[in-house]
Amino acid sequence: MQTGQFLVPSDGNRWFFDSGSLALDFGWTGPFASDEVAERMHAPEHLRAWLAERFEQLEPAADPRNLQDALLLREAIVRIASAIADGGAIAAEDVDTVNLYAATPDVPPALDGGRRQAGRSVIRTGQALSTIARDAIALFAEHAEDGRIHRCSAEDCALLFYDDSRSANRRWCSMQRCGNRAKVRAHRARAKAS
Numbered sequence: 001m002q003t004g005q006f007l008v009p010s011d012g013n014r015w016f017f018d019s020g021s022l023a024l025d026f027g028w029t030g031p032f033a034s035d036e037v038a039e040r041m042h043a044p045e046h047l048r049a050w051l052a053e054r055f056e057q058l059e060p061a062a063d064p065r066n067l068q069d070a071l072l073l074r075e076a077i078v079r080i081a082s083a084i085a086d087g088g089a090i091a092a093e094d095v096d097t098v099n100l101y102a103a104t105p106d107v108p109p110a111l112d113g114g115r116r117q118a119g120r121s122v123i124r125t126g127q128a129l130s131t132i133a134r135d136a137i138a139l140f141a142e143h144a145e146d147g148r149i150h151r152c153s154a155e156d157c158a159l160l161f162y163d164d165s166r167s168a169n170r171r172w173c174s175m176q177r178c179g180n181r182a183k184v185r186a187h188r189a190r191a192k193a194s
Contacts, residue, residue, distance in 0.1 A: 005029075005053075017174055020162035022054065023136035024149075027078040028159065030071075041071060051128045055107060058123050066125040073101050073129055077136045081160045084140065085150045098140075101133035154178035 003025050004018030019025050029040040029050055041047050044062035047070050052058045062070075076097035083090045107127045139162060143149050148163045152173035159173040172179035 005050075016176075017159065017161075019160065019173075020164050021135060021139050023077050023132050023139055024081060024160060024162060026050075026070075026132050027074055027081060030074055030078070041067060041074075043067065048125065051125065055123050055128050055131075057121060058128065059125060062125045066129075069101070069126070070129055072097055073133060077132075078160075080136070080140055081149055084144050085160050090144075098133050098136050101129050102137050104130045106130035106134055152178050154182055 003020060003022055004016060005025055005028070017028065019028060031039050040050065044064055044067045047067050048058065048060075048062040051062075076094040079094045080090050080098065082088070083094075105127055107123050107130075139149070143162065146168075148168055149160065150163060151157075152159045152161070153171040154173070157173055157178050161170070161173055163170040172182065
């Protein structure tokens with residue numbers, strides 16, 4: 001499944017951010033912990049559009065209840081990821097929320113090439129949300145202690161990401177954005193000092 005999405009911060013310069021996780025990507029559809037990320041889920045059709053980019057054969061529409069569920073799940077995911085990245089305590093209510101959504105039926109995996117299709121041919125919005133919750137559980141259970149979920153090192157960025165680099169030394173949300181800015185600042189500082 002693809003990860004990453006285009007973000008449009010307040011300065012209007014659209015850029016691609018790959019958090020490394022479906023669940024963290026979902027978290028960055030809203031303005032949590034960062035004024036740089038604008039809310040993208042204003043209506044059920046916005047939720048459906050975001051999910052349709054990631055799940056083939058998604059049902060044709062989402063309803064207001066789906067949107068409410070998605071926002072609750074998204075908030076819990078971001079708070080848990082923030083607590084892990086910042087070394088804080090994870091709230092039991094957030095764990096309960098993620099576990100609740102993960103307990104519902106998710107999108108079942110299927111091999112291509114068969115003659116029959118088992119299950120539904122259309123993915124319900126609730127199944128997509130369950131898949132996101134299960135991705136969050138897998139990510140947090142495996143990486144809560146190893147320091148691979150962290151914030152961008154740039155002073156003016158609060159984005160969280162999963163560091164899947166071999167040496168676990170990813171510092172910025174994006175090398176093209178914050179990494180480049182940091183290198184330009186360092187270069188200017190060195191030039192000014194000499």
